Structure formats: C-alpha cells, structure tokens
Amino acid sequence: MNFSSFIQYIASGTAYTLGVTLVALPSGLVLGVLFALLYVYGGRVVSRLMSLYSTVMRGIPPIVLLFILYFVMSGSVNLSPFWAGSISLGIISSAYQMEIVRGAILAVSGEQMLAARAIGMSTLEAIRYVILPQTLRLAIPPWSNEAAIVIKDSSLVYALGVPEILRRAQLISASTQQPFLAYISAAVIYFALVFIANRLLARLERRLTIPSNP
Amino acid sequence: MPKPILTIKKLTKKYGNNVIFHDIDLVVNEGDTIVVIGPSGTGKSTLLRCVNLLTKPDGGEIWLDDLEITAKGADEDRVRQHIGMVFQNFLLFNHLTALENVKLGLTKVKHLPEAAAHEKALAELTRVGLADRADHYPGQLSGGQQQRVGIARALAMDPRVMLFDEPTSALDPELIGEVLEVMRNLSLEGMTMIVVTHEMGFAREVADRIVFMEKGSIVEEGTPDDLFYRPKYERTREFLWKITELYGKKEAKE
Numbered sequence: 001m002n003f004s005s006f007i008q009y010i011a012s013g014t015a016y017t018l019g020v021t022l023v024a025l026p027s028g029l030v031l032g033v034l035f036a037l038l039y040v041y042g043g044r045v046v047s048r049l050m051s052l053y054s055t056v057m058r059g060i061p062p063i064v065l066l067f068i069l070y071f072v073m074s075g076s077v078n079l080s081p082f083w084a085g086s087i088s089l090g091i092i093s094s095a096y097q098m099e100i101v102r103g104a105i106l107a108v109s110g111e112q113m114l115a116a117r118a119i120g121m122s123t124l125e126a127i128r129y130v131i132l133p134q135t136l137r138l139a140i141p142p143w144s145n146e147a148a149i150v151i152k153d154s155s156l157v158y159a160l161g162v163p164e165i166l167r168r169a170q171l172i173s174a175s176t177q178q179p180f181l182a183y184i185s186a187a188v189i190y191f192a193l194v195f196i197a198n199r200l201l202a203r204l205e206r207r208l209t210i211p212s213n214p
Numbered sequence: 215m216p217k218p219i220l221t222i223k224k225l226t227k228k229y230g231n232n233v234i235f236h237d238i239d240l241v242v243n244e245g246d247t248i249v250v251i252g253p254s255g256t257g258k259s260t261l262l263r264c265v266n267l268l269t270k271p272d273g274g275e276i277w278l279d280d281l282e283i284t285a286k287g288a289d290e291d292r293v294r295q296h297i298g299m300v301f302q303n304f305l306l307f308n309h310l311t312a313l314e315n316v317k318l319g320l321t322k323v324k325h326l327p328e329a330a331a332h333e334k335a336l337a338e339l340t341r342v343g344l345a346d347r348a349d350h351y352p353g354q355l356s357g358g359q360q361q362r363v364g365i366a367r368a369l370a371m372d373p374r375v376m377l378f379d380e381p382t383s384a385l386d387p388e389l390i391g392e393v394l395e396v397m398r399n400l401s402l403e404g405m406t407m408i409v410v411t412h413e414m415g416f417a418r419e420v421a422d423r424i425v426f427m428e429k430g431s432i433v434e435e436g437t438p439d440d441l442f443y444r445p446k447y448e449r450t451r452e453f454l455w456k457i458t459e460l461y462g463k464k465e466a467k468e
Contacts, residue, residue, distance in 0.1 A: 212352075
C-alpha cells in the first residue's frame with residue numbers, strides 16, 4: 001500500500017470530522033455570542049452565572065465532558081457517539097467563544113453604546129445595529145484560532161468509536177503495521193483542513209475590514 | 215415672552231459622597247444659544263449628560279417643553295430623540311459611512327422608509343458641508359469632518375435642543391474653525407443649543423447667555439457683555455480673561 005491509498009482510506013473519515021466541527025463550532029458561536037451579551041449587559045446576577053459557566057467549562061477537558069455526556073447521561077438520554085461528541089465540543093467551545101466575543105464587546109462598547117443611546121436607540125437596538133457589527137469583525141482573528149482548535153479537537157470522538165480521521169488512521173495502522181504512514185496521513189489531512197479554514201477566515205476578515213486612511 | 219424649551223430645577227448629581235454639581239437652575243428658551251464655561255472637573259459634561267438622561271441625576275427636575283423627563287416612567291429613549299448630543303470625541307459609528315451614520319437613527323429609531331431616510335441624511339450632510347464625503351468611513355475623515363458628521367447625525371433626528379460637549383477640544387487647531395462655523399450657522403438658524411466650550415470667540419459672538427460654572431454650581435450667568443465687562447464676581451473675570459488669553463490666540467491665527 002502506498003501513501004496515496006493511506007490518504008484515501010483515512011480521508012473518507014473527513015465527513016465525520018467536518019460533521020462534528022460543523023455542529024460544534026456554529027452552536028458554540030450562537031451560545032457564545034448570547035452568553036457574552038448576557039455577561040456584559042445582563043446585570044449582576046446573570047453576569048455572575050455566565051462567569052461561572054465560563055470558568056467551569058474552560059476547566060474541564062473536552063474528553064471528560066464527552067465521557068460524562070455519553071456514559072453518564074446515556075441512562076436518561078439516548079445520544080449517539082457522534083452527537084455526544086459534537087454537543088460536548090460545542091458546549092466547551094461556547095465558553096471560549098464567549099470570552100472571545102466578550103473581549104471584543106468590551107473593546108467596542110462604552111462610548112459606541114453611549115452614542116447609540118444618544119440618538120434614541122434602546123440598548124437592544126444599539127447592540128444589534130452598532131455593537132455587534134463591530135464586535136464580530138474584531139472577533140474574527142481570535143475566532144479563527146478557536147475554529148482551528150475545534151477542528152483538531154473533533155478527533156476526540158474517536159474515543160467513542162466514531163470512524164473519523166484519527167480512528168481510521170488507527171485502524172489502518174493496526175491492519176498494515178505501518179503506523180508512520182497512517183498517522184502522517186492523518187496529520188496531513190488535519191493540517192489541510194485547518195489551513196483551508198484559516199485561509200477562508202482571513203479572506204472574510206479582509207472583506208469586512210472597515211476602510212480607513214493610514 | 216420667550217418660550218422655555220428646557221427648564222432645569224435644583225438638579226443635583228453625585229457619585230457616592232462626591233458631589234459633581236448641586237442645585238443647578240437653568241432655563242433655556244426657544245432659539246437660545248447657551249454657552250457653559252468653567253474649569254475642568256466642574257461638572258459641565260456631566261450636566262449635559264444628565265440633560266439627555268445618559269446619566270441619571272440624583273435630585274431635581276428637568277422639563278422638556280411641558281414634560282418632566284426626570285419623572286418616573288418617562289420614556290428615556292423617546293426623550294433622547296428630541297435632545298441631540300455632540301461628543302468631544304465625535305463617537306461616530308466606525309463601521310458605517312458618513313451617510314449611514316446619519317441615516318441609522320432615521321431608519322432604525324424613527325422608522326422612516328429607506329428613500330426618505332437617504333434623502334434626509336444627505337440633506338443633513340449637505341447642511342454641514344459634507345455631501346461629497348457621504349461614502350467615506352469615519353477612519354477616512356479628518357477630525358473636523360468627523361465632528362461635522364456627528365452634528366449632522368444629531369440634527370437628523372430633528373431635536374428640540376442640541377447639546378455640545380466640548381465639540382472642538384479634541385481637534386487640531388486648524389480644524390476647529392470649520393466646526394465652529396457649522397455651529398454658528400445653526401445658532402443663526404434659531405436652533406436651541408447648550409454648548410460646553412472653551413472657545414471664547416465663539417461664546418462672545420454667538421452666545422445669548424454665558425453660564426460660568428465652578429465647583430459644581432453656577433457662579434454667574436449673563437450676556438457675553440455682562441460677563442466679560444461687568445462681571446459680578448472677580449472670579450468670573452479672572453477665569454474669562456485667562457481662558458480668552460489661552461484660546462484667543464489660536465483663533466486670531468485662523
């Protein structure tokens with residue numbers, strides 16, 4: 001067996017890798033933005049709760065949450081390995097994305113909020129039309145970091161037997177006794193995915209850049 | 215009898231035990247241009263922010279026409295639509311062009327249809343002499359141009375009163391003139407304005423009344439001639455001439 005057939009065999013697991021990523025990242029984004037807004041504008045009690053959520057979720061290794069969701073919760077909810085993995089990665093990512101967005105809100109807010117309120121906008125209108133459009137632009141560079149981490153962390157679902165890239169690399173390594181080729185192929189595929197994602201986000205960042213004179 | 219637009223009664227603001235200003239009384243009539251002067255840390259900016267409720271006063275009343283806006287249950291967002299505010303640091307919406315900055319309040323707050331909002335926004339930009347910069351972003355404009363967009367943004371809401379919080383303090387000297395020119399025209403058009411500024415030339419020429427504040431209260435209030443030539447208090451004279459000397463030179467150069 002040569003390198004390209006290794007790549008071919010392992011790459012067929014890419015669908016699972018992408019699947020987990022495409023569930024975890026967007027759901028983490030929606031929750032992250034929501035939680036960040038609640039953290040900044042939600043008042044003291046809500047803000048405390050969000051801070052607690054962030055601390056706890058960033059303090060747990062993703063694989064531990066994944067096991068909790070799959071093995072402990074499986075008594076009450078019937079979660080497939082794929083969904084248990086995607087959801088736990090999404091939850092953990094939401095805490096990191098919340099901190100990314102919160103930082104960006106704090107950089108924009110304050111005076112921009114003041115200016116928006118001064119023309120008669122409510123806080124919600126100001127968030128929607130003034131704060132978020134600027135915040136999300138600012139968040140793209142750190143967010144592309146988080147995207148890379150989620151793509152790579154999606155490999156954790158291999159522990160539950162989901163036939164994604166790493167799992168397939170493990171299988172072919174065992175059957176061919178060629179671990180070097182197997183894992184190098186997996187590394188190449190992961191790298192390609194992260195590289196493409198970062199390139200796309202960099203392009204998005206450029207397209208959304210607000211023009212200004214140097 | 216001139217009609218009062220804005221009536222401030224016994225207005226007080228403190229942060230903890232720190233009194234910013236106390237028992238401020240001020241009546242602003244329709245078409246008046248009031249210039250507020252005084253040393254920094256005297257509470258002038260906080261006073262302006264209280265007037266449009268961006269900061270909550272701790273005591274006293276503010277009346278806009280026949281409505282007490284400091285009353286419980288007053289619709290703050292609605293009140294602010296009627297009171298325009300121009301900030302020292304412009305505070306334009308950085309992600310929007312000059313035109314969009316002016317238009318945003320029209321479409322999202324006043325809910326004007328797109329075409330009407332566009333037309334109105336362009337008219338306001340024309341009024342401040344910036345129609346040709348409509349598609350520029352704040353980062354592509356000079357400080358003076360940004361501040362004029364800030365004025366147009368506030369004007370677009372058709373406010374009853376315009377508040378100016380040191381509108382030229384953050385500008386390079388050569389850019390101050392264009393902003394003062396816009397404000398001068400507004401005053402001549404009969405806009406009711408309260409202006410916190412150190413520009414004594416502007417105050418002397420445009421103000422109907424000058425209010426001198428120090429340490430959280432109004433020391434003296436009167437016409438420019440009264441305050442410059444017949445002040446009741448020595449402190450007023452001292453401050454006015456010191457400021458004129460500091461800022462007057464800049465104006466002479468223009």
